[in-house]
Amino acid sequence: MRGRSRARAGRWTAAFLALVVALVIAGPASASASGRAATRPPISVVAAENFWGSIVRQLAGSRARVTSIITNPNTDPHSYEAKPSDTRSIASARYVVVNGIGYDTWAQKALDANPSRTRRVLVVGELLGLSDGDNPHQWYSPTSVERFVSQVTADLQRLSPPDAGYFGAQRTAFETSGLQPYHALINDIRTKYAGTPIGASESIVSPLADGLGLRLLTPPSFLKAVAEGTDPTAADKEAVDRQVQARQIKVFVYNSQNSTPDVQTIVKAARGQGIPVTTVTETLAPAAATFQAWQVSELQRLRAALMRATGR
Amino acid sequence: MLADGFTWDLGSDLHQLFQFHFMVNAYRAGTVVAVVAGLIGWFLVLRRQSFVGHTLAIIAFPGASGAVLIGISAAWGYFGFCVAGALVIGAVRRGRPGEFSEESAVVGTVQAFALACGFLFVTLYHGLLEDVNTLLFGSFLGITDAQVRTLLAVGLGALIALAVIARPLRFASIDPDVAAARGVPVRVVSTVFLVVVALAVAETSQITGALLVFSLLVVPPATAQAITARPVLSAALAVAQALLATWVGLAISYFTDYPSGFTITTLAFAAYLLVHGARWMATGRHRLRLAR
Numbered sequence: 001m002r003g004r005s006r007a008r009a010g011r012w013t014a015a016f017l018a019l020v021v022a023l024v025i026a027g028p029a030s031a032s033a034s035g036r037a038a039t040r041p042p043i044s045v046v047a048a049e050n051f052w053g054s055i056v057r058q059l060a061g062s063r064a065r066v067t068s069i070i071t072n073p074n075t076d077p078h079s080y081e082a083k084p085s086d087t088r089s090i091a092s093a094r095y096v097v098v099n100g101i102g103y104d105t106w107a108q109k110a111l112d113a114n115p116s117r118t119r120r121v122l123v124v125g126e127l128l129g130l131s132d133g134d135n136p137h138q139w140y141s142p143t144s145v146e147r148f149v150s151q152v153t154a155d156l157q158r159l160s161p162p163d164a165g166y167f168g169a170q171r172t173a174f175e176t177s178g179l180q181p182y183h184a185l186i187n188d189i190r191t192k193y194a195g196t197p198i199g200a201s202e203s204i205v206s207p208l209a210d211g212l213g214l215r216l217l218t219p220p221s222f223l224k225a226v227a228e229g230t231d232p233t234a235a236d237k238e239a240v241d242r243q244v245q246a247r248q249i250k251v252f253v254y255n256s257q258n259s260t261p262d263v264q265t266i267v268k269a270a271r272g273q274g275i276p277v278t279t280v281t282e283t284l285a286p287a288a289a290t291f292q293a294w295q296v297s298e299l300q301r302l303r304a305a306l307m308r309a310t311g312r
Numbered sequence: 313m314l315a316d317g318f319t320w321d322l323g324s325d326l327h328q329l330f331q332f333h334f335m336v337n338a339y340r341a342g343t344v345v346a347v348v349a350g351l352i353g354w355f356l357v358l359r360r361q362s363f364v365g366h367t368l369a370i371i372a373f374p375g376a377s378g379a380v381l382i383g384i385s386a387a388w389g390y391f392g393f394c395v396a397g398a399l400v401i402g403a404v405r406r407g408r409p410g411e412f413s414e415e416s417a418v419v420g421t422v423q424a425f426a427l428a429c430g431f432l433f434v435t436l437y438h439g440l441l442e443d444v445n446t447l448l449f450g451s452f453l454g455i456t457d458a459q460v461r462t463l464l465a466v467g468l469g470a471l472i473a474l475a476v477i478a479r480p481l482r483f484a485s486i487d488p489d490v491a492a493a494r495g496v497p498v499r500v501v502s503t504v505f506l507v508v509v510a511l512a513v514a515e516t517s518q519i520t521g522a523l524l525v526f527s528l529l530v531v532p533p534a535t536a537q538a539i540t541a542r543p544v545l546s547a548a549l550a551v552a553q554a555l556l557a558t559w560v561g562l563a564i565s566y567f568t569d570y571p572s573g574f575t576i577t578t579l580a581f582a583a584y585l586l587v588h589g590a591r592w593m594a595t596g597r598h599r600l601r602l603a604r
Contacts, residue, residue, distance in 0.1 A: 081445055081446070081451075081571075082451070082453050082454075083569045084453060084565055084566045084569055086453075087334050087453045087454065088332060088566075091332040091333065091334055092332070106453070109453065109454030110453060110454050112454060112456050113333065113334040113453070113456050114333045114334050115457075230435060
């Protein structure tokens with residue numbers, strides 16, 4: 001029995017080794033023939049998240065093909081796991097837009113593993129001079145969105161100089177008609193409700209509150225903990241409860257894409273106290289909406305809640 | 313489920329596979345890790361020390377998360393913690409080398425504490441949370457040239473150390489008492505071996521994740537040792553299987569988007585089942601013939 005199995009094992013080894021040799025020879029041969037994909041219009045653009053991707057798509061118009069990686073409104077982008085196909089699209093894009101600020105390290109890794117001299121990368125955090133630990137939800141800041149729009153247009157113009165005029169016109173159209181209702185709503189809320197105290201579930205609301213001139217009373221450490229998926233401290237939870245019980249906040253805003261049991265409890269308490277509750281989401285909802293349509297519907301709900309709370 | 317691109321034309325598939333630099337690096341890193349894990353794992357299985365290997369893998373998790381917490385590369389955490397863990401386990405072990413009962417309790421204790429530390433580091437470092445799955449279950453996406461060079465250098469170092477101690481180690485593994493009587497420094501050899509295992513575990517963790525280290529470190533050697541008792545042949549078979557599981561697993565993951573930790577482990581497991589199934593059938597037929 002030993003002798004027979006030994007002979008069989010020998011045959012198996014030979015088969016294994018033959019396959020190994022074949023793979024070793026085939027691998028590098030095709031590797032050397034790789035790379036250098038022909039660059040042809042339209043510009044291939046990949047955005048790590050669809051809120052940035054939507055803006056880029058509207059600015060680039062017909063001269064680019066824009067793909068966004070994180071699009072599912074039912075998952076939390078903070079805990080996104082990159083798939084091989086994501087890395088593949090990042091590796092083959094000529095223009096890559098990532099958020100940075102620790103929000104999408106998987107995208108940064110994909111960029112590092114695929115060095116390219118022809119690719120342009122826009123890291124929103126770097127554009128705004130922010131680093132890890134700062135608030136990553138800059139698409140909720142109207143001023144950051146403005147800076148993003150000008151940078152994307154400049155990048156597209158550099159990527160395809162013959163289309164510079166087209167991209168300039170696209171930008172003007174986006175600013176004057178696309179973003180017009182968004183800016184109008186922000187101005188309206190700011191003039192009517194500036195200084196109104198509100199509460200929130202997490203730091204995604206902070207840039208919005210700043211942009212609207214609302215006073216966000218929730219402790220920043222609580223907002224940060226919920227956004228990052230860590231446990232808020234007992235003292236912070238107590239402070240939040242007190243603000244609800246004493247009706248110090250007029251409206252409570254929470255992220256429905258990241259609503260932990262803690263947040264659910266606050267929402268219930270706020271409703272019990274007659275405090276209007278409104279939601280925001282991390283990414284575009286519905287996934288097919290444009291950036292401005294999504295923001296406008298959130299802002300309208302927030303304005304309605306403020307109206308109910310203040311009677312103004 | 314197949315992503316665009318997979319065809320039955322092997323040439324075009326291989327071309328697609330190596331079209332992007334991240335896949336070239338994944339194959340480079342995977343090849344280094346498979347060879348290192350196959351060879352070192354072969355001794356680990358021979359010495360019945362899989363549990364120590366598992367503990368070192370668990371230690372890799374706080375190593376990596378701790379390194380990211382203090383802001384250095386995760387690779388340093390993997391190597392530093394695994395080697396330190398190996399030295400602790402090697403130092404704590406007392407008495408005859410054949411006594412494994414006490415050792416497993418010590419090893420289990422170290423393991424529980426290591427896992428707890430890893431969890432603490434992850435909690436302390438805000439924002440790392442998205443990477444926990446990668447640390448535990450592996451990822452071949454985003455391996456840089458520098459990481460490949462580190463893997464290659466450490467892997468070579470570990471294999472050279474293994475080559476130096478290979479003969480006394482095999483002797484001490486088969487019969488520690490006779491080896492000690494013949495003047496083999498059993499204690500030193502087994503501690504050096506633990507460090508070598510630590511390096512292999514640290515390397516493998518970076519591809520398969522801390523929890524799936526065994527898919528390359530234990531499964532292929534265990535399968536190979538079931539195929540044949542000839543040492544050189546079974547060690548070669550272990551390496552071949554680890555390589556095959558890694559190469560094919562990476563390709564399947566690339567074309568289907570299934571996680572590589574799953575595809576690599578499943579291939580290694582399938583080979584294990586096949587070999588044991590074939591052995592079972594062979595002995596069954598043998599018994600039938602004897603009965604007749």
